[in-house]
Amino acid sequence: MASSLAEDLRATIESTATQFLKSTARALAAKDPSLFFAVLTPECAHHLRPLAFITANPFLKAVKSNEEQAAQMASALATMEHTRVGIKELVIDPITRKASVLAEHHTKVVGAETNVLEVTWFLDFTEDGKRISRVTEFIDTATAAKRIADMKKRGFMKDEGQ
Secondary structure, rough: HHHHHHHHHHHHHHHHHHHHHHHHHHHHHHOOOHHHHHHEEEEEEEEEEHHHHHOOOOOOOOEEHHHHHHHHHHHHOOEEEEEEEEEEEEEEEOOOEEEEEEEEEEEEOOOOEEEEEEEEEEEEEOOOOOOOOEEEEEEEEHHHHHHHHHHHHHHOOHHHHO
């Protein structure tokens, strides 16, 4: 019985993680940034790494609330033409309710070529596995820097004076 419960929880966490990773594409298609937050707890903290990338891009924050992430997402989505994610590896620990994901994010910014950003996600889940309580995004900084430059040309983070 216990292994069945663990397997059910593992499946729930996998479903929640997959929903989260595909949320940017859904948000862009619907032109609704709130879809990015569908499986996140209201107090979910968003951590961006590596810290050296944050230092080089001071308009980014190392830790953001959902509200701060929503503002950044709205600005980013306004510059995107298309995005999709390919999950390369997903590791789930149902005991600690954590998952790590290696993913490729294919994004076309308006007026630029599609680029592929590799991201390793570390996700913490609620007790039932249906919500994410903490997100840590560790990004490929070379591609991210190019994508940010392309997005800035299209108005990304204009409200922040960037």
